[in-house]
Amino acid sequence: MKKGVFIVLEGPDRSGKSTQAELLKSWLEKEHGRKVLLTREPGGTYLSEQIRKILLDPKSHIEPMTELFLYETARIKHTLERIIPALKAGKVIVSDRYTLSSTAYQGYGRGLDLKTVETLNRIATLDLKPDLTIVFDIPDKAFAQREKTRPGRDRIERASDAFRRRVNRAYKLLAKRPGVTRVDAGRSIEAIQDDIRARVARLLRKK
């Protein structure tokens, strides 16, 4: 089935994923002549974007297991409707978040059983694994600086500092998994983009 390339950008809130995703897309189109699907989780389809609104609404009171199922529901639809067709069409998919987010946020962050999270991740994706996952590792100091100038306002961004620390620590661990690579996201936008391009170029040469 697989003809395309599936790249995922992961990391804590406001670590720079969306900024880098846009730059990566233009580079893949201009320098490599590739068709690119830039998409995001939760989201990317009408239903999944509706679920995203519920999840990010500060007025929503959502207990951890409900939160996990909402993310996974958005994920199934996104995988079936966007990712799989794009892969079949030979596109490069750049997804802003994927399964590692549930492991980091609902597993390590909310404290849900990791096996449960990973089982649901597999079900929701038909076990479709990215070719490369890039984890943005943002040093606490750089994060504090960004938080000061542009504080986050959605339900997840308003979670406690302890929650945020658990998520950040989780990403450091998850970055060591096979198929996952870490970038130092505390640097300039250009330096991070150069790193990402080098890793993606290597991947494209192998494919």
Ligand SMILES: Nc1ncnc2c1ncn2[C@@H]1O[C@H](COP(=O)(O)OP(=O)(O)OP(=O)(O)O)[C@@H](O)[C@H]1O
């Ligand atoms: N390397 C960087 N240095 C300083 N500021 C940055 C850098 N990259 C992005 N920013 C700024 O930090 C903020 C968060 O960036 P961005 O939206 O790309 O992060 P994100 O990881 O997609 O966040 P979210 O998880 O909330 O979607 C933006 O205002 C962006 O302009």
Ligand SMILES: [Mg+2]
């Ligand atoms: Mg973003």
